[in-house]
Amino acid sequence: MTDLQAARIQTVRDHMALECVGDWDGVIATFQHPRYEMYGNGAVFDGEAAVRRYFELSRTPFPDQANEIIAIAASGNVVLVEFWLTGTHLGPLRLGNKTIEPTGRSFRVRLAATFEFAEGSDKIICERPYYDQNSVLRALELI
Numbered sequence: 001m002t003d004l005q006a007a008r009i010q011t012v013r014d015h016m017a018l019e020c021v022g023d024w025d026g027v028i029a030t031f032q033h034p035r036y037e038m039y040g041n042g043a044v045f046d047g048e049a050a051v052r053r054y055f056e057l058s059r060t061p062f063p064d065q066a067n068e069i070i071a072i073a074a075s076g077n078v079v080l081v082e083f084w085l086t087g088t089h090l091g092p093l094r095l096g097n098k099t100i101e102p103t104g105r106s107f108r109v110r111l112a113a114t115f116e117f118a119e120g121s122d123k124i125i126c127e128r129p130y131y132d133q134n135s136v137l138r139a140l141e142l143i
Contacts, residue, residue: 001074004120008117012072012115014030015027019065028051030123031125032118033047034050035051035126036051036054036128037127039131040131061089061093061100061102062088062089064088064090065086065087067084067085068083077118077119080112081113083111085109085110085136088107089103095137109131111129111130113129113130114127115127
């Protein structure tokens, strides 16, 4: 593993740990350009304001949302991560025009994500989580 690959893996570890504690300024600092592309529902959050909005939208229903890394590896300009996503439904969850009031139920689902880096940089230019949105809803017994 090269020094740059090791630095990129550490950036991703830091990024994910900062998400767990809600340090959004710290998370933003791991990016060269903040961008999330959600490969579950197709949403794209591009730029700092949009990414901060994503944090608000995802943490309102699940304020304790966290992740536990299962495996992590670097290849080219990408870091690949497999992880458990966890959380408790403690706030209103909006699904289209419907709002589901808090159930107090918890979820734990397995996901994967890629983190893309600019050539020669240890700053993230895009995070792409890969998931089935319904897996969280099934875990919460909402479908």
